[in-house]
Amino acid sequence: MLQARRNHFYREMPTEGREMTLERLQGKFPLGQTVMTRGVADKVAIDIGFSEFVFKSLKRHANGDWGDLCQADKDENELALKQGNLRLFSAYSRPPLPKIWIITEADRSATTILFPEEY
Secondary structure (H helix, E strand, C coil): CEEEECCEEEEEEECCCCCEEEEEECCCCCCCEEEECHHHHHHHHHCHHHHHHHHHHHHHHHCCCCECCCHHHHHHHHHHHHHCCCCEEEEECCCCCCCEEEEECCCCCEEEEECHHHC
Protein backbone atom coordinates (compact mmCIF):
# COMPACT_ATOMS: atom_id res chain seq x y z
CA MET A 1 0.00 0.00 0.00
CA LEU A 2 1.28 3.47 -0.82
CA GLN A 3 0.68 6.32 1.58
CA ALA A 4 1.34 10.04 1.17
CA ARG A 5 3.12 11.87 3.94
CA ARG A 6 4.24 15.47 3.34
CA ASN A 7 4.90 15.01 -0.39
CA HIS A 8 6.95 11.88 0.22
CA PHE A 9 5.70 8.39 -0.29
CA TYR A 10 6.11 5.34 1.81
CA ARG A 11 5.44 1.78 0.92
CA GLU A 12 4.27 -0.74 3.44
CA MET A 13 6.31 -3.80 2.60
CA PRO A 14 5.32 -7.23 3.90
CA THR A 15 8.16 -8.93 5.68
CA GLU A 16 8.38 -12.38 7.18
CA GLY A 17 5.54 -13.01 9.56
CA ARG A 18 2.96 -10.25 9.74
CA GLU A 19 5.22 -7.26 10.37
CA MET A 20 5.25 -4.26 8.06
CA THR A 21 8.08 -1.85 7.36
CA LEU A 22 8.03 1.50 5.59
CA GLU A 23 10.31 2.48 2.74
CA ARG A 24 10.60 6.18 1.96
CA LEU A 25 10.24 7.30 -1.64
CA GLN A 26 11.53 10.73 -2.69
CA GLY A 27 12.30 12.02 -6.11
CA LYS A 28 12.91 15.01 -8.35
CA PHE A 29 9.34 16.28 -8.01
CA PRO A 30 6.31 15.78 -5.74
CA LEU A 31 4.06 12.92 -6.79
CA GLY A 32 0.99 14.31 -5.05
CA GLN A 33 -1.63 11.72 -4.16
CA THR A 34 -0.60 8.41 -5.72
CA VAL A 35 -3.44 6.30 -7.05
CA MET A 36 -3.84 3.30 -9.30
CA THR A 37 -6.68 2.14 -11.47
CA ARG A 38 -8.87 -0.77 -10.44
CA GLY A 39 -7.14 -3.01 -13.00
CA VAL A 40 -3.68 -2.28 -11.65
CA ALA A 41 -4.85 -2.55 -8.03
CA ASP A 42 -6.47 -5.93 -8.69
CA LYS A 43 -3.26 -7.26 -10.28
CA VAL A 44 -1.10 -5.85 -7.46
CA ALA A 45 -3.32 -7.61 -4.91
CA ILE A 46 -2.76 -11.06 -6.41
CA ASP A 47 0.74 -10.92 -7.92
CA ILE A 48 3.71 -10.03 -5.72
CA GLY A 49 6.05 -9.90 -8.72
CA PHE A 50 3.80 -7.36 -10.41
CA SER A 51 3.49 -5.42 -7.15
CA GLU A 52 7.28 -5.12 -6.91
CA PHE A 53 7.46 -4.09 -10.59
CA VAL A 54 4.88 -1.33 -10.00
CA PHE A 55 6.70 0.03 -6.96
CA LYS A 56 10.11 -0.04 -8.66
CA SER A 57 8.58 1.70 -11.68
CA LEU A 58 7.11 4.39 -9.44
CA LYS A 59 10.56 4.95 -7.90
CA ARG A 60 12.05 5.26 -11.39
CA HIS A 61 9.34 7.74 -12.41
CA ALA A 62 9.92 9.85 -9.30
CA ASN A 63 13.65 9.95 -10.06
CA GLY A 64 13.21 11.05 -13.67
CA ASP A 65 13.85 7.69 -15.33
CA TRP A 66 11.03 7.78 -17.87
CA GLY A 67 11.27 4.13 -18.86
CA ASP A 68 10.34 2.89 -22.31
CA LEU A 69 9.70 6.21 -24.07
CA CYS A 70 11.14 7.57 -27.29
CA GLN A 71 13.71 10.34 -26.92
CA ALA A 72 11.21 13.05 -27.93
CA ASP A 73 8.86 12.04 -25.08
CA LYS A 74 11.76 11.92 -22.61
CA ASP A 75 12.75 15.42 -23.72
CA GLU A 76 9.14 16.60 -23.15
CA ASN A 77 9.33 15.26 -19.59
CA GLU A 78 12.61 17.07 -18.98
CA LEU A 79 11.00 20.30 -20.22
CA ALA A 80 8.02 19.63 -17.93
CA LEU A 81 10.40 19.27 -14.97
CA LYS A 82 12.06 22.60 -15.74
CA GLN A 83 8.83 24.50 -16.39
CA GLY A 84 6.92 22.80 -13.60
CA ASN A 85 3.53 23.21 -15.25
CA LEU A 86 3.27 20.24 -17.64
CA ARG A 87 2.33 16.66 -16.93
CA LEU A 88 4.95 13.92 -16.61
CA PHE A 89 4.50 10.58 -18.35
CA SER A 90 6.42 7.29 -18.06
CA ALA A 91 5.97 3.82 -19.51
CA TYR A 92 7.49 0.64 -18.12
CA SER A 93 7.51 -2.95 -19.26
CA ARG A 94 9.11 -6.13 -17.98
CA PRO A 95 7.86 -9.18 -19.87
CA PRO A 96 5.97 -11.29 -19.06
CA LEU A 97 4.35 -8.68 -16.81
CA PRO A 98 1.88 -6.22 -18.36
CA LYS A 99 3.10 -2.77 -19.38
CA ILE A 100 2.15 0.13 -17.12
CA TRP A 101 1.96 3.87 -17.55
CA ILE A 102 2.55 6.40 -14.79
CA ILE A 103 1.23 9.95 -15.18
CA THR A 104 1.85 12.85 -12.80
CA GLU A 105 -0.53 15.78 -13.25
CA ALA A 106 0.84 19.15 -14.36
CA ASP A 107 0.14 20.71 -10.95
CA ARG A 108 1.82 17.70 -9.23
CA SER A 109 -1.34 17.07 -7.22
CA ALA A 110 -1.67 13.42 -8.23
CA THR A 111 0.14 10.53 -9.87
CA THR A 112 -1.81 7.70 -11.50
CA ILE A 113 -0.56 4.20 -12.28
CA LEU A 114 -2.58 2.51 -15.04
CA PHE A 115 -2.55 0.01 -17.87
CA PRO A 116 -2.31 1.63 -21.33
CA GLU A 117 -5.71 0.23 -22.30
CA GLU A 118 -7.26 2.03 -19.31
CA TYR A 119 -6.31 5.50 -20.60
